[in-house]
Amino acid sequence: MKRKGPTSANTISRLPKYIRLMEELEAQGFDHISSGSIARILGMTASQVRQDLTQFGSYGAQGYGYNVEGLKSNLKRVMGLHRQHNVAIMGAGSIGKTLLCHMRFQENNYHVVAAFDTNEELIGKSLNGTPVYHPCQLDAVHAITPIDICVLSVSAEHAKMCARQIEKAEIPAIWNLTNVDLALKGNTVIVENMHFLDSLFGLTYYLEESRPGV
Amino acid sequence: MKRKGPTSANTISRLPKYIRLMEELEAQGFDHISSGSIARILGMTASQVRQDLTQFGSYGAQGYGYNVEGLKSNLKRVMGLHRQHNVAIMGAGSIGKTLLCHMRFQENNYHVVAAFDTNEELIGKSLNGTPVYHPCQLDAVHAITPIDICVLSVSAEHAKMCARQIEKAEIPAIWNLTNVDLALKGNTVIVENMHFLDSLFGLTYYLEESRPGV
DNA sequence: TAGATTGTTAATCGATTAACAATC
DNA sequence: TAGATTGTTAATCGATTAACAATC
Numbered sequence: 391m392k393r394k395g396p397t398s399a400n401t402i403s404r405l406p407k408y409i410r411l412m413e414e415l416e417a418q419g420f421d422h423i424s425s426g427s428i429a430r431i432l433g434m435t436a437s438q439v440r441q442d443l444t445q446f447g448s449y450g451a452q453g454y455g456y457n458v459e460g461l462k463s464n465l466k467r468v469m470g471l472h473r474q475h476n477v478a479i480m481g482a483g484s485i486g487k488t489l490l491c492h493m494r495f496q497e498n499n500y501h502v503v504a505a506f507d508t509n510e511e512l513i514g515k516s517l518n519g520t521p522v523y524h525p526c527q528l529d530a531v532h533a534i535t536p537i538d539i540c541v542l543s544v545s546a547e548h549a550k551m552c553a554r555q556i557e558k559a560e561i562p563a564i565w566n567l568t569n570v571d572l573a574l575k576g577n578t579v580i581v582e583n584m585h586f587l588d589s590l591f592g593l594t595y596y597l598e599e600s601r602p603g604v
Numbered sequence: 605m606k607r608k609g610p611t612s613a614n615t616i617s618r619l620p621k622y623i624r625l626m627e628e629l630e631a632q633g634f635d636h637i638s639s640g641s642i643a644r645i646l647g648m649t650a651s652q653v654r655q656d657l658t659q660f661g662s663y664g665a666q667g668y669g670y671n672v673e674g675l676k677s678n679l680k681r682v683m684g685l686h687r688q689h690n691v692a693i694m695g696a697g698s699i700g701k702t703l704l705c706h707m708r709f710q711e712n713n714y715h716v717v718a719a720f721d722t723n724e725e726l727i728g729k730s731l732n733g734t735p736v737y738h739p740c741q742l743d744a745v746h747a748i749t750p751i752d753i754c755v756l757s758v759s760a761e762h763a764k765m766c767a768r769q770i771e772k773a774e775i776p777a778i779w780n781l782t783n784v785d786l787a788l789k790g791n792t793v794i795v796e797n798m799h800f801l802d803s804l805f806g807l808t809y810y811l812e813e814s815r816p817g818v
Numbered sequence: 819t820a821g822a823t824t825g826t827t828a829a830t831c832g833a834t835t836a837a838c839a840a841t842c
Numbered sequence: 843t844a845g846a847t848t849g850t851t852a853a854t855c856g857a858t859t860a861a862c863a864a865t866c
Contacts, residue, residue: 398832398833400832400833400834401833402806402809402810403802403806405805405809406799406801406802406805406806407785407802409805410783410785410801411785424846424847424848425847425848426847431787432785434834435834435835435836436835436847437834437835437836437837438833438834438835440847440848440849440850441833441834441835441849441850443849444848444849444850448848448849450847450848450849451841451842451847451848452840452841452842452846452847452848452849453841453842453845453846453847453848454842454846454847454848455846455847455848456848468809469805469808469809469812470808470809470811470812470813471805471808473812475808475811483706484702484705484706485702485706488698488699488702489800491698492697492698492699493800493801498801498804500804538811539804539807539808539811562811562814563807563810563811565803565804565807569624571621571624571625571646573645580807580810580811580814582803582804582806582807582810584798584800584803585620586703586707586798587620587624587707587712588617588620588621589779589796589798590712590714590753590779590796591619591620591623591683591685592616592617592620592796593753593777593779593794593796594683594684594685594689594753595616595619595682595683595684596616596777596794596796597684597689597752597753597776597777597794598683598684598687599684600776600794612856612857614856614857614858615857638822638823638824639823639824640823648858649858649859649860650823650859651858651859651860651861652857652858652859654823654824654825654826655825655826655857655858655859657825658824658825658826662824662825664823664824664825665823665824665865665866666822666823666824666825666864666865666866667821667822667823667824667865667866668822668823668824668866669822669823669824670824821866822865822866823864823865823866824863824864824865824866825862825863825864825865826861826862826863826864827860827861827862827863828859828860828861828862829858829859829860829861830857830858830859830860831856831857831858831859832855832856832857832858833854833855833856833857834853834854834855834856835852835853835854835855836851836852836853836854837850837851837852837853838849838850838851838852839848839849839850839851840847840848840849840850841846841847841848841849842845842846842847842848
């Protein structure tokens with residue numbers, strides 16, 4: 391898995407789409423596919439597909455294309471998905487609970503080790519098999535079962551405070567589902583934002599742009 | 605609101621961040637801010653901020669900066685957020701219900717006019733004030749209250765089928781929350797994807813990349 | 819006025835696309 | 843072998859950054 395210098399964020403953001411396509415093709419019984427076909431299905435150019443894939447080594451064969459199963463597992467390895475990651479959910483309200491029950495963490499190789507919430511009715515119980523603790527137990531839980539990724543699904547008003555707490559606990563990564571820019575000072579913790587409103591606003595922009603009158 | 609040619613997708617994707625910052629600054633009582641300060645807070649360059657903002661006209665004043673309230677409302681207008689949009693939710697399961705109850709559509713100028721689900725127990729009732737219909741009522745509802753955006757929050761297996769139905773009903777935009785690439789043939793409908801797994805995979809990549817041993 | 823900061827033009831940087839020899 | 847398709851280099855395109863005159 392030789393790398394050719396740092397890989398651009400654009401390329402990284404496309405890897406999940408390749409992986410998803412390979413899984414679909416695999417389910418449909420295909421065993422190989424060309425860069426041209428990948429490009430056509432995903433709406434990109436064959437050049438771009440090959441440029442992306444060769445960042446991590448040579449996965450294809452001239453005259454044949456890419457092995458579907460091989461490409462899938464190679465890309466999963468590149469993204470670190472072959473390794474199981476421990477996940478904790480900070481905020482077991484509506485969004486947190488929904489994720490916990492429906493995101494199929496387990497089958498994607500994530501292990502949900504704990505949820506944290508201030509709701510007294512939840513603490514000490516278990517949600518979908520995951521124990522719920524008070525946030526003050528974060529360090530204690532992390533000491534026993536190291537948390538790799540903390541899902542931040544608390545209300546907007548608590549987001550920054552909780553993020554600081556996660557940073558202080560030295561949990562390495564935050565998956566931020568609140569509509570808040572966390573702006574953490576130290577760049578020790580890796581943050582990925584899923585801003586629902588940003589996405590909806592983007593859609594609204596393109597919708598308005600397409601209006602005949604405007 | 606003179607435009608200078610087509611605006612890049614990169615610029616568009618940054619507009620919600622400017623809007624959010626302006627709302628925060630407004631709440632904190634600031635009435636103006638320079639491109640340099642915006643850049644520092646959002647982690648970009650002053651040049652980029654000015655390049656982005658001048659795409660839509662001149663919102664700033666030399667020696668002073670940008671008026672917080674003015675910039676916010678101008679950018680909202682650019683994104684079409686000054687206009688109310690009718691939203692329907694396709695799939696009132698866990699994710700759909702959570703969105704319906706917690707996304708604060710109303711205060712962001714979206715009006716949720718209907719939800720659709722095949723669950724007999726929900727049909728005919730109302731969820732958080734929104735009536736629930738069977739999906740076969742989509743055309744009928746759309747005929748009476750034109751739907752601008754359909755939120756797709758059904759299970760992965762039903763995603764493509766529902767998307768086709770939405771397209772057939774001539775609803776102009778789909779906000780796709782399923783982990784499925786819809787790949788609609790006709791490019792009449794505008795699709796914005798919110799792929800939870802893509803985002804989580806991206807985070808996992810950067811987490812793995814940061815591991816000392818790798 | 820002097821200092822600050824914009825809007826804009828030019829320079830740089832990076833990402834995408836095109837082309838093609840290598841080769842399965 | 844002939845056809846197909848990769849990996850890679852070069853060309854193009856677009857986005858970001860730098861610089862600075864205009865001006866509040």
